[in-house]
Amino acid sequence: MSITELTGLDVPTGLLIGGEWAKGNATFPVLDPATEEPLAEVADGTVSDALDAVAAAQAALPGWAATPPRQRADILHRAFVLMKERAEQFARLMSAENGKSLRDARGEAAYAAEFFRWYAEEAVRIEGTLMRAPSGGNRILTMHQPIGVSLLITPWNFPAAMATRKIGPALAAGCPVVLKPAEDTPLTALALAALLREAGVPDGVVNVVNTSDPASVVAAMMNDSRVRKMSFTGSTEVGRILLGQAARSVMSTSMELGGNAPFLIFEDADIDAAVEGALIAKMRNGGEACTAANRFYVHDAVADQFNQAFAARLRAMKVGPGLDESTDIGPLVNEETRSKVVGLVDGALASGASALLGGRAPERRGYFYEPTLLDGVAADSAILGTEIFGPVAPVVRFTDEADAVRWANASEFGLVAYVYTQDLRRGLRVSEALESGMIGLNRGLVSDPAAPFGGVKQSGLGREGAHEGLLEYTETKYIATDW
Ligand code: ADP
Secondary structure, three states: OOHHHHHOOOOOOOEEEOOEEEOOOOEEEEEEOOOOEEEEEEEOOOHHHHHHHHHHHHHHHHHHHHOOHHHHHHHHHHHHHHHHHOHHHHHHHHHHHHOOOHHHHHHHHHHHHHHHHHHHHHOOOOOOEEEEOOOOOOEEEEEEEEOOEEEEEOOOOOOOHHHHHHHHHHHHHOOOEEEEOOOOOHHHHHHHHHHHHHOOOOOOOEEEOOOOOHHHHHHHHHOOOOEEEEEEEOOHHHHHHHHHHHHHOOOEEEEEOOOOEEEEEOOOOOHHHHHHHHHHHHHHHHHOOOOOEEEEEEEHHHHHHHHHHHHHHHHOOOEOOOOOOOOOEOOOOOHHHHHHHHHHHHHHHHOOOEEEEOOOOOOOOOOOOOOEEEEOOOOOOHHHHOOOOOOEEEEEEEOOHHHHHHHHHOOOEEOEEEEEOOOHHHHHHHHHHOOOOEEEEOOOOOOOOOOOEOOEEOOEEOOEOHHHHHHOOEEEEEEEEOO
């Protein structure tokens, strides 16, 4: 079945440069992770295509920056409306190329559209300040101006939301963009670009360059002084390379990198609520989320109760192709991701953990892995220090709050942490002590377009979402004056 028949969407497969769909000289395949069969062939962008896209964005910059904020807002609002209308088609497209269950994909389509709405609302709220200098000698006037051409690099785990979370604020701020989607999931990005054109985005303001060679194509754009901003969501490993490249032209960066979220359950927690939260924090998107709970620290007094209830819910989850309505957990995105999960679980089992559930990849075609619950995981097990990116929950027991906080903080990452307790003072005390950009306090989900999303330590730099996410695409200009 063609991708159009499968999704009901007319999905472009070219490169979008300066308002024209270009075919490119070669193509690369996009696979269906549930069958390992090709879904479509998309144009394979080169360094020269990427530089053309940068030139197109640069040419569009003066016009877009000068476009009245209300007009930019109206275009983003139209994009929101169109995406809501086509949410089901976008969900099917994401299930097809990423593998996620339709339920997860529907959630993402709605969440992704909300970034267009939020930033349509923010586009008309870009305010400066005016104050009298403390010396009384002059006035201090500040304004936020568009930073310039922005390079947006997105991962495959949330192919729509990670794109709209960057495109929304960039466009609201007045910045044209070049979007470089992940090679596993370019189709969603291409469909979004088509939707944005339909919503009225002028030529050159949104460009898309898919490529099977991200290292060379991105390096060329990072080396181009016309690009003034780079926003990346992906692994810390690639983030480090990009930060090195950004140094050359002193480029502004926003980096949303890896996570290793601890999920703390205290003895005074509401265990039913903790199980619900754990299901969302661990199993949403099959565990393929940088916010996924990666390590469960559970108080010894409630660990058996939690494990039993959590295992029962996991056992009831159905593993299958994402596009099958009854599926709870789709396949992982590719073989590399699955073999990483296999290696981590095998390592944990070899060093003394026990699998209360799952612990292996099923014998079937497609990159599937079973929901897995591991108890008695050794504190130095690699699975606790590595982003798992799969439906695997390792449990470590604790008896002392200070230990739980210390272990949770013993990581180079600090994106999000989850805390379950009914004691308000403990909840706030622990939230304050955790080295993390975001906390889910008695909640298994933190993402919201209106909230500042981002990490501390090696989980990243800057914030996406909220008003802060818009300011990442602006420069503050200060004018000293008097009258
Ligand atoms: P993940 O582990 O989630 O696949 P990656 O960091 O590998 O995350 O990928 C995130 C994005 O970074 C993708 O768009 C990918 O194409 C891009 N990417 C991967 N390697 C490089 C690189 N060397 N330089 C620039 N971008 C890269």
